[in-house]
Amino acid sequence: MKVLVLPGDGIGPEVARPAAAVLVAAATRGHEFVLTEAPIGGAGIAAAGDPLPEATAHLAEQSDAILFGAAGIAGDTLLPAARRPGAGLLRLRKRLGLFANYRPAVLYPELIDASSLKPEIVRGLDLMILRELNGDAYFGEPRGVSVDAGGERIGVNTMRYSESEIRRIAHAGFRLARKRTRKLCSVDKANVLEVMKLWREVVTEVGREYPDVALTHLFVDAAAMHLLRRPTDFDVIVTGNMFGDILSDEAAMLTGSIGMLPSASLGEGRRGLYEPVHGSAPDIAGRDIANPLGAILSSAMLLRLSADDEAGATRIEAAVREVLARGLRTADIHTPGTTLVGTAAMGAAVLAAL
Ligand code: IPM
Ligand code: MG
Numbered sequence: 206m207k208v209l210v211l212p213g214d215g216i217g218p219e220v221a222r223p224a225a226a227v228l229v230a231a232a233t234r235g236h237e238f239v240l241t242e243a244p245i246g247g248a249g250i251a252a253a254g255d256p257l258p259e260a261t262a263h264l265a266e267q268s269d270a271i272l273f274g275a276a277g278i279a280g281d282t283l284l285p286a287a288r289r290p291g292a293g294l295l296r297l298r299k300r301l302g303l304f305a306n307y308r309p310a311v312l313y314p315e316l317i318d319a320s321s322l323k324p325e326i327v328r329g330l331d332l333m334i335l336r337e338l339n340g341d342a343y344f345g346e347p348r349g350v351s352v353d354a355g356g357e358r359i360g361v362n363t364m365r366y367s368e369s370e371i372r373r374i375a376h377a378g379f380r381l382a383r384k385r386t387r388k389l390c391s392v393d394k395a396n397v398l399e400v401m402k403l404w405r406e407v408v409t410e411v412g413r414e415y416p417d418v419a420l421t422h423l424f425v426d427a428a429a430m431h432l433l434r435r436p437t438d439f440d441v442i443v444t445g446n447m448f449g450d451i452l453s454d455e456a457a458m459l460t461g462s463i464g465m466l467p468s469a470s471l472g473e474g475r476r477g478l479y480e481p482v483h484g485s486a487p488d489i490a491g492r493d494i495a496n497p498l499g500a501i502l503s504s505a506m507l508l509r510l511s512a513d514d515e516a517g518a519t520r521i522e523a524a525v526r527e528v529l530a531r532g533l534r535t536a537d538i539h540t541p542g543t544t545l546v547g548t549a550a551m552g553a554a555v556l557a558a559l
Contacts (some may be wrong), residue, residue: 206236206512209268211261214247214290215485216548217274219493220500223552225272228504230559231521234514241268245297246276246290246485256293262300270511271297271478272504275485290485298338302472304370305377306336306449307506308482310456310466315529319461319538322433327459332439334456335381336449337374338470340366343446364400366445371404375411378443382418385440390421392428392444392452404445425452432456457482462537464496467503469510477511479503493547496535498525501555524558 210225212218229238243261244252252258256276265271276290286292297303312320312330320327345363353359375391382389391408393401405422412420423431425448432439432452436459444452457463466482481499489495502525509518533554534543546554 206270207239207241207268208507209261209264209271210240210242211245211265211271211273212242212248213245213274213276213294213485214278215275215487215490216483216495217246217276217485219274219490219495219548220481220497221272221274223497223549223555224500224504226552227501227521227524227555227559228272228507230556231504231517231524232508232512232514233517233520234512236512236514245273245293247278247281249293250288250290256288256290257296257300261293262297265297265301265478269476270507271476272500272507273478273480274500275481275483277485277487279487294480295343298470298478299344301476301478302339303470303478304337304339305374305471306338307381307469307471308334308336308449308453308456308466309468310334310453310460312460313465313526313529315526316461316465316538318540321458322436326434327436329437330459332436332456333381333385333441334449334453335374335378335441335443336453337366337370337443337445338449339446340370341446364398364445364447366400366404368403368407371407372411374443375408378408378441379411379415379418379420382441383415387418388421388440389415389418390423390428390439390442392423392425392442392448394425394448395422396424401445408443428452429455432459453482462496464499464535464537465502466499467501467506469503469506471510475511475513477507479507479511493549494536495548496537497548497552498535498555501525501552520559521555524555527558528554 212221342362342364345365395402395405470478505518505521508514
């Protein structure tokens with residue numbers, strides 16, 4: 206299996222490399238893994254003047270799976286959009302047609318005290334946000350900043366979804382719900398936005414093909430509220446690119462730390478891009494304090510979804526549970542009575558547990 210490792214920026218390399226080591230150590234299907242590294246994001250700009258160097262994109266197209274760290278450098282929001290490190294990731298998702306982004310939020314019982322919510326609200330949390338990844342205001346045209354007749358600057362982005370884009374992510378949502386508890390909540394803003402009215406109509410139409418799945422709809426503001434009020438009522442949430450970006454960070458905090466959360470981005474085939482939900486966190490880069498478990502759990506998703514290695518994926522998840530049960534914690538999930546460890550020690554502990 207050809208796995209392209211894209212460490213990227215900030216804490217990306219610190220978490221992606223242990224995740225790659227865990228991937229190879231945990232696999233059970235006898236695949237021979239060929240790991241290649243390439244630059245992306247700020248590292249891509251430094252190496253080739255482009256957040257997605259053509260050589261990196263080409264390697265990604267040739268690979269069976271991609272393990273991604275993070276993209277982003279301090280102060281990059283001031284750069285023009287096309288030169289921002291995160292643009293490399295966005296273009297890669299689009300170029301590979303990775304339209305379905307699976308973001309699980311699972312509370313490990315050992316971390317219940319690290320959650321920002323009361324234990325009785327989050328106990329048993331196990332939900333999945335399915336975020337559409339190729340459309341919405343992220344890619345809609347027109348976009349940009351122009352100057353109007355009065356000399357004032359106007360910023361424009363376009364929230365856009367075609368019927369077929371909504372249909373394919375809706376199908377992915379219903380298929381996922383069938384594998385879980387047959388509950389699907391679609392999140393939109395149909396009370397205000399035409400594009401989201403279409404979203405709701407198309408999801409409802411697709412739902413007629415899945416009469417065994419209980420479909421509900423929430424407006425995004427209410428969804429944000431209920432995620433804090435009654436998070437364990439949710440199972441699968443399907444939503445657009447922008448709302449999914451926001452709600453998945455919110456859901457992350459229910460689990461104790463965004464550093465714990467993995468994600469998978471898939472298209473029509475088996476090739477996927479696997480990345481922790483957290484970003485590059487330039488403020489803590491190079492200090493051996495980042496949590497590598499989100500990246501390591503992304504390797505588990507890679508084995509499960511791109512390598513058809515459920516046993517290998519389960520081994521990684523069990524190893525993570527074991528190190529947590531032994532009380533090892535990085536700074537983001539550290540609570541009184543547990544043992545504070547660094548990024549490298551946490552990665553080594555998971556490898557040893559394997
Ligand atoms: C994410 C990130 C990215 C996004 C950024 C880094 C472009 O926030 O994966 O959630 O907005 O999609
Ligand atoms: Mg985000």
